[in-house]
Amino acid sequence: MDWDTLIHNGTVVTVNPDFDIIENGFVAVKNGRIVDIGALTPDAGRSAAGECVDAGGGIVFPGFVNTHTHLPMTLFRGLADDLPLMTWLQEHIFPAEERYITPGTVGPATLLACAEMILSGTTTCCDGYFHEDAVAEAVDAAGIRAVLGQGVIDYPAPGVGDPSKNVDHALAYTEKWRDRSPLIMPSIFCHSPYTCSPGTLRRAKKAAGDLIFQIHAAETRPECRRIQEEHGRSPIAYLDHLGVLDERTLVVHAVWADMEDISILNRRRAAASHCPLSNMKLAGGIAQAVEMLRAGIPVGLGTDGCASGNTLDMFRTMDMAAKLHKVAASDPTVMDARTILEMATIRGAEALGLSDRIGSLEKGKSADIVVLDTGSPHLQPMHRPESHLVYSAGGADVRDVMAAGRWVLRDRRLKTLHWPAIRDAVDGIAASISTNG
Numbered sequence: 048m049d050w051d052t053l054i055h056n057g058t059v060v061t062v063n064p065d066f067d068i069i070e071n072g073f074v075a076v077k078n079g080r081i082v083d084i085g086a087l088t089p090d091a092g093r094s095a096a097g098e099c100v101d102a103g104g105g106i107v108f109p110g111f112v113n114t115h116t117h118l119p120m121t122l123f124r125g126l127a128d129d130l131p132l133m134t135w136l137q138e139h140i141f142p143a144e145e146r147y148i149t150p151g152t153v154g155p156a157t158l159l160a161c162a163e164m165i166l167s168g169t170t171t172c173c174d175g176y177f178h179e180d181a182v183a184e185a186v187d188a189a190g191i192r193a194v195l196g197q198g199v200i201d202y203p204a205p206g207v208g209d210p211s212k213n214v215d216h217a218l219a220y221t222e223k224w225r226d227r228s229p230l231i232m233p234s235i236f237c238h239s240p241y242t243c244s245p246g247t248l249r250r251a252k253k254a255a256g257d258l259i260f261q262i263h264a265a266e267t268r269p270e271c272r273r274i275q276e277e278h279g280r281s282p283i284a285y286l287d288h289l290g291v292l293d294e295r296t297l298v299v300h301a302v303w304a305d306m307e308d309i310s311i312l313n314r315r316r317a318a319a320s321h322c323p324l325s326n327m328k329l330a331g332g333i334a335q336a337v338e339m340l341r342a343g344i345p346v347g348l349g350t351d352g353c354a355s356g357n358t359l360d361m362f363r364t365m366d367m368a369a370k371l372h373k374v375a376a377s378d379p380t381v382m383d384a385r386t387i388l389e390m391a392t393i394r395g396a397e398a399l400g401l402s403d404r405i406g407s408l409e410k411g412k413s414a415d416i417v418v419l420d421t422g423s424p425h426l427q428p429m430h431r432p433e434s435h436l437v438y439s440a441g442g443a444d445v446r447d448v449m450a451a452g453r454w455v456l457r458d459r460r461l462k463t464l465h466w467p468a469i470r471d472a473v474d475g476i477a478a479s480i481s482t483n484g
């Protein structure tokens with residue numbers, strides 16, 4: 048059998064189409080892929096494996112797919128909370144970005160984000176920010192998978208002083224990273240329909256070509272009013288009118304997408320990223336994620352950046368998403384644990400066009416695997432592992448993480464990142480932020 052790694056003695060939550068859960072199961076890995084999966088490891092397989100990892104009766108599940116981040120914004124975690132979106136953005140975040148976002152700060156900030164994601168079981172993220180070249184270097188060094196979008200906005204932005212060059216800048220970045228790393232998929236991220244002109248949106252979509260095109264849209268009611276006044280349409284209908292919605296477009300938030308907008312997204316086969324924590328904190332509203340899923344739109348979960356969402360821990364987002372929709376619908380049966388876990392894994396992978404490679408534990412897929420320790424009191428006893436993952440577990444319960452067949456976390460120790468060095472670098476930047484305001 049000759050496997051590189053065998054993970055055994057775990058409850059394997061496959062998130063395959065039948066949502067099979069294998070008691071006392073194993074997952075075998077070779078050359079970065081899952082080559083076998085099942086119950087009760089044959090002894091011969093155990094002796095033939097290069098490395099044998101005992102899951103200790105814990106839960107083995109596919110690495111989370113976080114469909115919306117702004118990784119370097121870990122630097123601004125907790126800097127400005129409890130404010131309306133526009134005040135938060137224009138009076139706090141944009142000025143802080145202008146002063147502190149440089150290639151030199153983006154690297155350590157992204158490594159901090161990667162450490163946090165790995166330690167809480169995320170093996171794939173979809174990011175949009177500035178200096179994305181430095182973001183890509185850091186994520187690649189961390190050894191996790193990512194769709195990384197260079198930001199486009201019609202204002203001077205970090206690394207792009209002249210907005211008329213924003214799309215050219217993004218295109219140069221995508222060309223550089225197109226085939227550079229098997230883990231990094233470049234992308235273009237337009238900030239929003241209200242900060243990018245129609246021409247910029249069209250040009251950016253064209254430049255993205257077959258890569259993922261990301262955009263925040265329909266996030267708040269004032270945004271919808273403004274787009275309606277200026278363009279006579281809802282933000283989603285406006286983007287459709289511009290021809291930028293298709294199966295390679297990821298619409299982030301879509302909080303105010305109504306049934307007509309949902310049918311547009313569905314018709315164009317566009318995907319959505321649902322970020323309930325950020326939407327709740329900024330009081331943006333409640334996206335109709337249940338209806339979007341019902342319509343067949345691939346809807347993944349996202350944390351958003353740490354400046355608005357404060358955490359990259361997908362366990363918290365899953366728990367919050369499940370409960371938010373139950374309250375909103377006055378129906379405890381909506382967004383059950385299985386649906387939420389699928390959104391955090393396979394639906395997120397679909398939203399990023401990666402479901403043939405990741406998002407579930409199945410033969411032939413990439414070995415993006417998490418082992419969760421269930422030995423703590425808050426995870427005992429265990430009747431239904433998917434319930435534990437969504438409602439009881441937290442990032443701190445993650446014991447081991449493998450990305451593309453390589454361990455990035457073993458026994459809570461980061462394998463690809465040097466935490467003391469990251470912490471020192473981030474402390475230095477944070478000190479200058481708190482000194483200068």
Ligand SMILES: [Zn+2]
Nearest residue numbers: 115263351352
């Ligand atoms: Zn965002």
